[in-house]
Amino acid sequence: MSSMASKVVIREELLDMIFEGARRLHPKESIVLLRGKANKDAITISDVIIPPLATHGTSFSAFAAHMLPMDFSIVGVAHSHPSGNLKPSVEDQNRSMGRIMVIVGYPYRGVESVAFYSRNGEKLTLEVI
Numbered sequence: 001m002s003s004m005a006s007k008v009v010i011r012e013e014l015l016d017m018i019f020e021g022a023r024r025l026h027p028k029e030s031i032v033l034l035r036g037k038a039n040k041d042a043i044t045i046s047d048v049i050i051p052p053l054a055t056h057g058t059s060f061s062a063f064a065a066h067m068l069p070m071d072f073s074i075v076g077v078a079h080s081h082p083s084g085n086l087k088p089s090v091e092d093q094n095r096s097m098g099r100i101m102v103i104v105g106y107p108y109r110g111v112e113s114v115a116f117y118s119r120n121g122e123k124l125t126l127e128v129i
């Protein structure tokens, strides 16, 4: 297997959409799916999608994964941490889906409020375009 890309590229407006959704649900967690493309060098996010039947709790977010269409363009999931802590919890790692996990933290503004991780929990480089 080839090594995985360690860089994520996202348009500023998409990052703002993730922040906006997180602000709206705060202090509950928000969760969105990320559509995009992966190649050797980078994973490029192309869309932010609200998952079907999302439930929002104060300490977890979940959605009906079985309701999702078999869609290989889903590269990962973004969710919010109302505490502001950008580290993935053990639970987050166990439930990660796709290649990348994105955590946005309160106050949901700017690159200090977001972290991108690989499926194994390694931090990925972010490029906002």
Ligand SMILES: [Zn+2]
Binding pocket: 079, 080, 081, 088, 089, 092
């Ligand atoms: Zn989490």
